[in-house]
Amino acid sequence: MKNFLFISFLLFSFSYFTHASDTDSNKNHYYLIVKDKINEEIQKQEWLASSLDNLIIENEQKINISGCDFKRFNGNKEDINTQLNNINFFFDYKEDLEKYFLSLNEFNGLYFIDATNTSEMCNGFIYKLIIKLNNNELIIPYDRTPLLNKKHLIFYKKLSIKEENKINNLKRNKNCLETKYFEMESTNVCYYKNMTILDVYDAMSYNPYHVFRHKIKEEVDVSVVYDDKDVDIDYKWLGKNKLEITQYFQGGITTYTFIYQNGKTKLITVLSPD
Numbered sequence: 001m002k003n004f005l006f007i008s009f010l011l012f013s014f015s016y017f018t019h020a021s022d023t024d025s026n027k028n029h030y031y032l033i034v035k036d037k038i039n040e041e042i043q044k045q046e047w048l049a050s051s052l053d054n055l056i057i058e059n060e061q062k063i064n065i066s067g068c069d070f071k072r073f074n075g076n077k078e079d080i081n082t083q084l085n086n087i088n089f090f091f092d093y094k095e096d097l098e099k100y101f102l103s104l105n106e107f108n109g110l111y112f113i114d115a116t117n118t119s120e121m122c123n124g125f126i127y128k129l130i131i132k133l134n135n136n137e138l139i140i141p142y143d144r145t146p147l148l149n150k151k152h153l154i155f156y157k158k159l160s161i162k163e164e165n166k167i168n169n170l171k172r173n174k175n176c177l178e179t180k181y182f183e184m185e186s187t188n189v190c191y192y193k194n195m196t197i198l199d200v201y202d203a204m205s206y207n208p209y210h211v212f213r214h215k216i217k218e219e220v221d222v223s224v225v226y227d228d229k230d231v232d233i234d235y236k237w238l239g240k241n242k243l244e245i246t247q248y249f250q251g252g253i254t255t256y257t258f259i260y261q262n263g264k265t266k267l268i269t270v271l272s273p274d
Helices: 002-020 046-051 077-086 094-099 161-172 197-204
Strands: 028-033 056-059 062-065 068-072 107-113 129-133 137-142 152-158 174-176 180-182 185-193 222-226 231-237 242-249 252-261 264-273
Touching: 028 161, 077 107, 094 152, 161 174, 161 197, 197 252, 197 264
Parallel strands: none
Antiparallel strands: 028 056, 028 152, 056 062, 062 068, 068 107, 107 129, 129 137, 137 152, 174 185, 180 185, 185 264, 222 231, 231 242, 242 252, 252 264
């Protein structure tokens, strides 16, 4: 099972970032899960809470999660109310709606998964709709019975302008070579002009899938463990211009090699499932 999860992550990583980079990054907005609002029932299943920890991208009239597009529904409040009533939204999620004092008046927009998504993953996606609130948060109705006794809302908060600028700058300065595959292993090489190792790492750290939680310092080696991701991570500097990060998952190993030279950072990412 864990091998399958790691392979799924491998496929997600490259398809997701390739897709995301196709849009105009200057118009991108980003959202991360609001951990304080994760329901206790979900928190008890640590792997489930971790799987919901995604970086969500909003660009003009669509929202992207894991490479799958959600298109904005064109309609007024009455139309949105009709759509939500048709799927029993207000009844099914009554407990969370009352807990956070949410009603139709707080809803700014409604997004449904794009029917033109062709990938098998998108067609079977667990999320079917997204609601944007007036306070710039997103809520996603989550229904995974029998894993959960009740249906819950998952909240995502928009990043600050400063944080968004870091991610968009990373995308603008990024130039990647074609990914190479050998058996189950994949190697991806990208160059980031006018960015140091610390710049690239910092911008990438906003995406939970990289598990770049540790605040690195130049030429300081360290090892960390994150139980919720089931991963051990080693940070090793080979001089001030080269950093190797090795992540030991239950289903395989991911290595990131950062090399700074001639005003740009080269990043080699190798994904090696067991």
